[in-house]
Amino acid sequence: MARSRKKSRLPRGERFFQMHVWLLESSAWKATSVYERSLYMELKQRYNGGNNGDIPFSHREAQDALNCSDKPIKAAFKGLIGKGFIRVAQAGSFHWKSGGGAGGRSTHWILTEYPVDLPVKSLTPTRDFMRWKPGIKEKTRCDDSTPMVGLDHTINLKVYALVTPLQP
Numbered sequence: 001m002a003r004s005r006k007k008s009r010l011p012r013g014e015r016f017f018q019m020h021v022w023l024l025e026s027s028a029w030k031a032t033s034v035y036e037r038s039l040y041m042e043l044k045q046r047y048n049g050g051n052n053g054d055i056p057f058s059h060r061e062a063q064d065a066l067n068c069s070d071k072p073i074k075a076a077f078k079g080l081i082g083k084g085f086i087r088v089a090q091a092g093s094f095h096w097k098s099g100g101g102a103g104g105r106s107t108h109w110i111l112t113e114y115p116v117d118l119p120v121k122s123l124t125p126t127r128d129f130m131r132w133k134p135g136i137k138e139k140t141r142c143d144d145s146t147p148m149v150g151l152d153h154t155i156n157l158k159v160y161a162l163v164t165p166l167q168p
Helices: 034-046 059-066 070-083 157-162
Strands: 086-090 108-111
Touching: 034 059, 034 070, 034 108, 059 070, 070 086
Parallel strands: none
Antiparallel strands: 086 108
C-alpha cells in the first residue's frame, strides 16, 4: 500500500528559506554589502526547490523589490557574481524583434548554493563563494591625501609639549 505524503507537506503560502551558518560565516558573505545581501535574499525567495537555473529576476524588478535606484542594483549584481553567489544562466534581452516579447525577457539566475536544476540537472552545488578570497584593496582617489580630521592632524603634539604650565 502506498502511504500518503500529503500531511508532511506544508500548506501553500507557508514557504520559507533558510540561511545556513556555513554560508553566513564565509568570508564572501562577510564582505557583502547591504544591497548584495538584500538582493541575494530576494533571489533566494524566488527559488522553489526545483527551478535553480531558471530564476527570472530583472534589474527593474530588483529596483522595485529593494526600493532603490539603478546604481546600487548594478553594483549588487556585479558583487554577487564576483563573489560567486550567483551566475547567469540566460542573459536577458530587450530585443523585441527577435522573439523576446513586447518587453523583452529578464535574466535567469543560478544560485551556486544549490545544485543546478535547469537546463541540465547536476547533483552537487558549485558553491563558488566558499573559494572566494578578499583581494587587495584598490586605492581610491583620496587615499593619498591627508585626512582633515583627527587629533594627529589638527594638533601638533611636539609644539604643545614644549610649553610648560606656569607654577605659582
